[in-house]
Amino acid sequence: MLTRFYYVFISLIFLFSCTKKEDGVDTLSISKQHLTANRWKISTTEMVTATGNQPQTITNCRKDNLWEYKSDGTFAIYPGSVLCTTGETTKFGTWELLEGGKLLKVTITGSGSYTDEVKAIEAGKLQLTFTTGNVYIDTYISN
16 A cells, blocks of 8 residues: 555656756756747748648738747747738747646737747757647748
8 A cells, every 4th residue: 555655756756846857957047048049930821731831821911020038938020021910010028938838828918818839949949739620830031
């Protein structure tokens, strides 16, 4: 009985660890460092289909926007010179990495929140997957 309790206790410790470490490396911390090291600009959008990913057109007003994730958990979306709507201004909010860096939750002040799946966060590249009826992959590059 005590042995069974011991195995359950050890299993729970592994199940609820806070961050994933591979070879002594804290991947969540590295992801946060990469995310906050740059301002990000959209590079490509693809729709995922059964026959392969299909490139999507990015509107000009989104191409020059910059996303900045700050180390204090806040972020801003800076509109570029081509505006999507008249009077478009900088949007502010908060962000957090969830599930060991597998999800990125963004809350835009006054607009609600959404959560994207993180496909990649590395030096110079951020790739997020989201679903709006279809599944899309947005790739951002550092600016």
